[in-house]
Amino acid sequence: MNKQNDPAKLSAVSARAGTDRYMPGFGNDFETEALPDALPQGQNSPQKCNYGLYAEQLSGTPFTAPRGQNERTWCYRIRPSVKHVSRFEKIEVPYWKSAPHVDPDVISLGQYRWDPVPHTEEDPTFLTGMRTVTTAGDVNTQVGMASHVYLITASMVDEYFYSADSELLVVPQEGRLRFATELGIIDLEPQEIAVLPRGMVFRVEVLDGPARGFVCENYGAKFDLPSRGPIGANCLANPRDFKTPVAAFEDVERPSTVTIKWCGQFHATQIGHSPLDVVAWHGNYAPCKYDLKTFSPVGAILFDHPDPSIFTVLTAPSGVEGTANIDFVLFRDRWNVAENTFRPPWYHKNIMSELMGNIHGIYDAKPKGFVPGGMSLHNMMLPHGPDQPAFEGASNVDLQPQKLENTMSFMFETRFPQHLTEFAAKEAPLQDDYVECWDGLEKKFDGTPGEK
Numbered sequence: 001m002n003k004q005n006d007p008a009k010l011s012a013v014s015a016r017a018g019t020d021r022y023m024p025g026f027g028n029d030f031e032t033e034a035l036p037d038a039l040p041q042g043q044n045s046p047q048k049c050n051y052g053l054y055a056e057q058l059s060g061t062p063f064t065a066p067r068g069q070n071e072r073t074w075c076y077r078i079r080p081s082v083k084h085v086s087r088f089e090k091i092e093v094p095y096w097k098s099a100p101h102v103d104p105d106v107i108s109l110g111q112y113r114w115d116p117v118p119h120t121e122e123d124p125t126f127l128t129g130m131r132t133v134t135t136a137g138d139v140n141t142q143v144g145m146a147s148h149v150y151l152i153t154a155s156m157v158d159e160y161f162y163s164a165d166s167e168l169l170v171v172p173q174e175g176r177l178r179f180a181t182e183l184g185i186i187d188l189e190p191q192e193i194a195v196l197p198r199g200m201v202f203r204v205e206v207l208d209g210p211a212r213g214f215v216c217e218n219y220g221a222k223f224d225l226p227s228r229g230p231i232g233a234n235c236l237a238n239p240r241d242f243k244t245p246v247a248a249f250e251d252v253e254r255p256s257t258v259t260i261k262w263c264g265q266f267h268a269t270q271i272g273h274s275p276l277d278v279v280a281w282h283g284n285y286a287p288c289k290y291d292l293k294t295f296s297p298v299g300a301i302l303f304d305h306p307d308p309s310i311f312t313v314l315t316a317p318s319g320v321e322g323t324a325n326i327d328f329v330l331f332r333d334r335w336n337v338a339e340n341t342f343r344p345p346w347y348h349k350n351i352m353s354e355l356m357g358n359i360h361g362i363y364d365a366k367p368k369g370f371v372p373g374g375m376s377l378h379n380m381m382l383p384h385g386p387d388q389p390a391f392e393g394a395s396n397v398d399l400q401p402q403k404l405e406n407t408m409s410f411m412f413e414t415r416f417p418q419h420l421t422e423f424a425a426k427e428a429p430l431q432d433d434y435v436e437c438w439d440g441l442e443k444k445f446d447g448t449p450g451e452k
Contacts (some may be wrong), residue, residue: 021185022243026225026288031044032184033076033280034247044074049381053279054080060197060222060285071222073283075182078251084201084258084275091259093127093373097421098165098264099135099144106425108134108418111384113434116173116373119210126177126204127161127259130215133428134377134418137266137325139165139219140447143318144416145326147355148215149375149428152177153213157256160275163261167218169198169314169328171361171410173373175211177204179287182278184245186289190359191408193197193328194289195223195314201258201275202287212373213358216412220325223314231298237313241294244286250274260328292359292408295330300338308345308411318415329411331363336402343402344394353418354378354411361406365390369431370409376434380417388440 023030033039038053040046043056053076062069102108117131129151137144146166152175170179172190178184179194181202188194190213193430196202225237252274259268264427290313298310316327335345344365356363360372370376378384386394424430 005062008243020246022245022289024240024243026237026239026242027284027351028239028244029284030244030286031280031282032247034249035054035279038076038247038280039282040076041451046375049076051279053077056080058199058283060199061246066113071283073183073281073285073286074281075278077182078249078277078279079273079275081275084271085260085269086271088260088269091266091268093130093266095132095258095423096127096130096148096261096266097132097135097146098139098217098261099137099419100139101132101135101421102419103422106420106422108379108420109382111376111378111382111435112372112424113370113376113431114418114424115371115429115431116212117149117151117428119151119153119212120275124151125159126150126152127156127159129153131423131428132421133424134420136353136414136416136418137219142219143325144219145412145414146217146219146248147412147418148217150211150213150215152204152206152211153209156203159257160201160203160256160258161260162199162201162258163217164199165217165219165261165263167198167222167316169216169218169223170213170217171357171359172195172211172213173357174213175206176208176210178207178277179204180248180250181245181287182276183286184248186245186287188289191292192289193292193313194287196287197222197285200287203276214375214410214412216326216328218316218326221317223316223326223328226309226312226315226327231310232428235296236310237290237295242288242290244288247278247280249279250276263302269371292330292332295332297332297334299334299336300341303339303341305338305341305343320415323415324352325414325416327411327413329413331407331409331411333405333407336404339399341399342394343399344386344390347383349383350378350382351380352413352415353380354384354413356409356411359408359410361408363407363409364404366437367393369434369437377418380415385438387437391441420440
C-alpha cells in the first residue's frame with residue numbers, strides 16, 4: 001500500500017493526541033496536538049515554535065467580523081502554506097461547473113427528477129468524479145451555490161485539493177470515504193455528512209467503493225445551526241453531535257499535485273511533499289462530520305403540520321434576515337400523529353428552489369420513482385407536491401399514529417434559481433415522464449360541501 005495513503009499510519013499519528021479521533025461540538029474553539037507540547041500556550045505566534053514548526057493563521061472571515069461570527073484557526077505546521085504552492089497551471093475539470101452557468105440550450109424551468117447517476121467505466125477520484133447538476137448565484141461575488149453528484153472508485157494518490165470558492169457539504173449515498181485534511185482525518189459513510197471549510201486542503205481516499213453521493217457547494221456565508229426560536233435549546237441538530245477531528249499530520253517527501261478551485265477555474269501546482277503537515281492547531285475554523293441519525297425531529301402533535309423548515313439541519317444565511325442562501329433540510333424516520341390532517345407535504349409554490357436527494361428508503365410524498373441515489377428539482381415558483389397515489393392514500397387513510405420508517409431524504413434549498421447543467425439535462429438519467437406523476441389528479445369539485 002502507498003505509504004502516504006496508509007490509514008494505519010495516519011491513525012497512529014492521530015492517536016497521539018488522544019484516544020478519540022474526534023472532538024464534540026459545533027463552532028467550538030478547539031485545541032489539539034499530535035505531538036506533545038507542539039501547541040504554544042498563552043500566545044499564538046512565539047518567536048520560535050517547538051519542533052521547528054511554523055505558526056500560520058487560516059481565516060474564514062474578515063479579521064473585523066463580530067466576535068460571535070469571527071472564525072480563524074492557528075496552525076503549527078512543518079512548512080508554511082507558501083511552500084505548498086508553486087507556479088500554477090490552468091487545468092480543465094470538465095464536469096465541475098460554477099455559477100453563473102446558464103446553458104442556452106437547456107431549459108431549467110420545469111419539474112425534474114433523475115434516477116441515480118450510474119458509475120462510469122473510468123476510475124474517477126473525488127476531483128474527476130464530480131458531476132455538477134445545478135448552479136445558482138455567482139461564484140465571483142460569493143453568492144449562491146452549486147449541487148453536484150460525485151462518483152468515486154479511486155483514491156487520490158499524491159494529489160490534494162482545496163476550494164477557494166466555497167465550503168463543501170458532502171452527503172454520501174453509497175460507499176465509505178476518508179477525508180485526510182490539514183486539521184485531521186474524517187471517515188464518512190452513508191447517513192453521515194461532512195463539512196469542509198473554504199480553503200481547507202484535503203485528500204479523499206476510498207475505504208469502501210464504489211462511492212456515490214451528493215455535494216452542496218456553498219459560495220456564501222458558511223453553514224451554521226439554525227436558530228430554534230420557540231423550539232428552545234434542544235432537538236433538531238444538537239451541537240454535541242458534530243465531531244471535529246484531532247490533529248494528524250504527514251511528513252512525506254514525494255512529488256505531489258495540489259489543485260485549487262478559484263473563481264470557478266481550476267489550477268494545479270506541483271510540490272515535493274505532502275501539504276497535510278499541521279502538527280497542532282487551535283481555533284474554530286475546522287472540518288467536521290455529523291451523524292444524520294442523531295437529528296431529533298419535531299412536529300405537530302394535534303392537527304396540521306408546520307413548515308418543512310422545522311427539519312433544517314444547517315443553514316447558510318444570506319444578507320436578508322430569515323432568507324437562506326442555502327438550507328440543508330433532512331426528512332428522516334419520524335411519527336405522524338396529526339388528527340384530521342393531510343399529512344404529507346402540501347401542494348406548494350415556493351420562492352425557494354429545492355433540489356432533493358434520496359439517501360435511502362421511500363419518501364412519503366413520492367412513494368414511486370424517487371429511489372435511493374435519485375434527485376429531483378423544483379425550481380422557484382414552480383408548483384409541486386404529492387403525486388396522485390400519495391394524495392389518494394393520504395386523503396383516505398385511517399388516521400392512526402403512523403411511524404415513517406426506512407426513509408432518509410434531504411433538500412438543498414436556496415433563495416436563488418437553480419440552472420441545470422448540460423450534464424443534468426442531457427447525460428444524467430432524467431425521468432422524462434416525471435411531470436406526468438400528477439396527471440392522475442382528478443377534479444373533485446361538484447358544488448356540494450361533501451364530508452366534514
